[in-house]
Amino acid sequence: MGTAISLDLADDLPAATLRELADEVFGWLREVDARFSTYRADSEVCRFDRGELSFAETSADLRTVLERCAELWGATDGFFDAYATGRLDPSGYVKGWSAQVASDRLLAAGAANHCLNAGGDVRVRGHSAAGRPWRVGVRHPWEPAATCLVLTGTDLAVATxxxxxxxxxxxxxxxxxxxxxxxxxxxxxxxxxxxxxxATAAVAMGPAGIGWLDRLPDHRHAIVTDDARLLHSTALPLEGGAPS
Structure with a gap:
């Protein structure tokens, strides 16, 4: 998927079970990479984009992603556009979607406490091994080794x-x-x-994305502008409250 992926399984399960669950997660993500990578000429998404596969000939996963991308195009007034570059590239949805699917599968398999980080798209559930809510750092956009915010929670999907x-x-x-x-x-x-x-759509909107996110139901946000302003929802689950 062109990014680093980490998995923290915090349930007290046998080591063999944890290894099996981890292998299933990374196997699924490798499958997603093989199918959806825009850098692999033989990937299913590239073959479909070139017209070598009809919609009916594609996998159920690709059809699901294409349908959801079409819905998101409408929901974002066209700012989430899988064809924005002139070719099909659903990456702005696929990375988060695939990590969500992996997290859902872990939950169904009895691993209720985990953190999956796919290149900054993070899905946490339950508690860490220390029994505390998970901490999710949001990278500082000018200082790679620093965070600008830390979020905490037991059931969060965080995408940047x-x-x-x-x-x-x-x-x-x-x-x-x-x-x-x-x-x-x-x-x-x-x-x-x-x-x-x-998150991708809001970046595409530019400054207009600030007001759009403010009106987005059931979601919270944090924004850093090009002129270094930090704006965020009042209900954002910040560690220690609002930043100074």
Missing amino acids: SGVYERGPHVLDPRRGAPARGLRSVTVVGADLGLADAY
Whole structure:
């Protein structure tokens, strides 16, 4: 998936069971990478984009992702656009979606306490091995070794989209040019795929994304603007309360 992925399983289960659960998670994520990578010419998403596969010939997972991307295009007034670059690239949804699926499977298998971090898209459930709520750091957009916020909770989907690693790579689909104005957007909700897509859409909107996020139901957010302002929802689950 082009990013580092870590898994913390905090349940008191036999070591063999934990290894099996971890193997299943990473096996699933490797399957997702093989199917959805835009860097692999033989991936299913690339073959579909080139017209080598019809919609009916694609896998159930790809059809699910394409349908959800179409719904998100409408829900975001076109700012979440899997075709923004001129070719199919559903990465702004797939990373969060695949991690959410993995977390759901862990929960169903009896691993109710875990943290899965897919390159900054984080799904936490239950408690850490120390019996405390999970702590999720939001990276500082100018200082790679620092955090600008720390969130805490027992059931959170936290997705961050920003331009601090790859530069202004998120396109404003209306202008066909890189979006400007927001350095980093973090969205917190119950579903990591949705949070991932909403964070990407808000970055694409630029400053207008601030008001859009304020009106988004059932989600909370934190934004760092290009001029270094930090804005966040009052209900954001911050460790120690609001930052100074």
